[in-house]
Amino acid sequence: MQQPAASENGNVSELRGAQTPAQAEFDRLREHLEECVLGQPVLIDRLLIALLSNGHLLVEGAPGLAKTTAVKAVAAAIDADYHRIQFTPDLLPADVTGSDVYEPESGTFRFRPGPVFHNLVLADEVNRAPAKVQSALLEAMGEHHVTVGQSSYPLPELFLVMATQNPIEHEGTYPLPEAQLDRFLMHVRVGHPDAAVEREIMQLVRNGGSGSLDAFPRIPQRVIFEAREEVEDVYLSPSLEDYVAHLVVATRDPSPFAPELAGQVAWGASPRATIALDRCSRARAWLRGRNYVSPEDLHDVVGDILRHRVLLSFEAQAEGRTPDAFVETLVAAVPLP
16 A cells, blocks of 8 residues: 555545455454354454454453454464463473474484464463463564574464453462563453343354354465555554654653653553554554554554553552553543644
8 A cells, every 4th residue: 555645634535445355354254253252342353453463462351251262263264273272380381382302213302393383372361370381472472483492493474372361360370570461462351241242142152153163264374464564554644653652651751741640650661562552553444444544543452552561650559540540541641643
């Protein structure tokens, strides 16, 4: 897509483009996922954005909210392999990354890849594993390869990790350090559906589900990579670039924009938040058929991008403040261009 020649205050219709084949495929994928996973439109949207942004998701929600079903449905709908890792306190790093295995026949060691060597990986209840295992997974996410001994092994080009956390059970868990949380593109919170959706879920299960996942024509991986190239060409105006930069910097020192937030933050968002806001807002605009980013795109994803990157001060925590409330106040205070 070519950058629009129209001014930022010009007619937005000049910035619209015809739907591309990749956008049509993603529309088809979204419709299919909404038939398989009821009552979780935000989770579906975030999974598609993560696919387009080449990032990873941390999903927090109570058991039974279709977190596993959602990532399995995505894996079944695209030409990708899937693996689920159940994190437990006795898990070892090699159980995730793989290890060198001695072969008596040849008298040599051969690397046997672990479950992380798949396109889509579900790290279920990631906070139940000790720090060494969490670090092994997060290193693979950040570096896109695994190092065992003196050798490094690349992960698949299409590689997405969705890690889940259970917010209602903390006994025997190992909370992810704030510095490691920064590796996740977004931290998504999912809630319970309303009564109408609960009834639809009951009917869906009673009727045997939405049909076989194998009946859906799988989307080739090349379509994902073509879509990512199109997302990179989505236009973000210079004024919105300045807005993104000011918003992220304000998480470190909010006093110029919101004096009431002074002293509430111990550590603000890193430049990874700036990159994530840029990528995710472009992906959201592309998914909605636009080749330009609007303020609505930024505001829709900003909470999921910043909530795990803002560490509140001890005083703010003692007063019962939350990162979500901090981000909401900050977004309202930083003026749009």
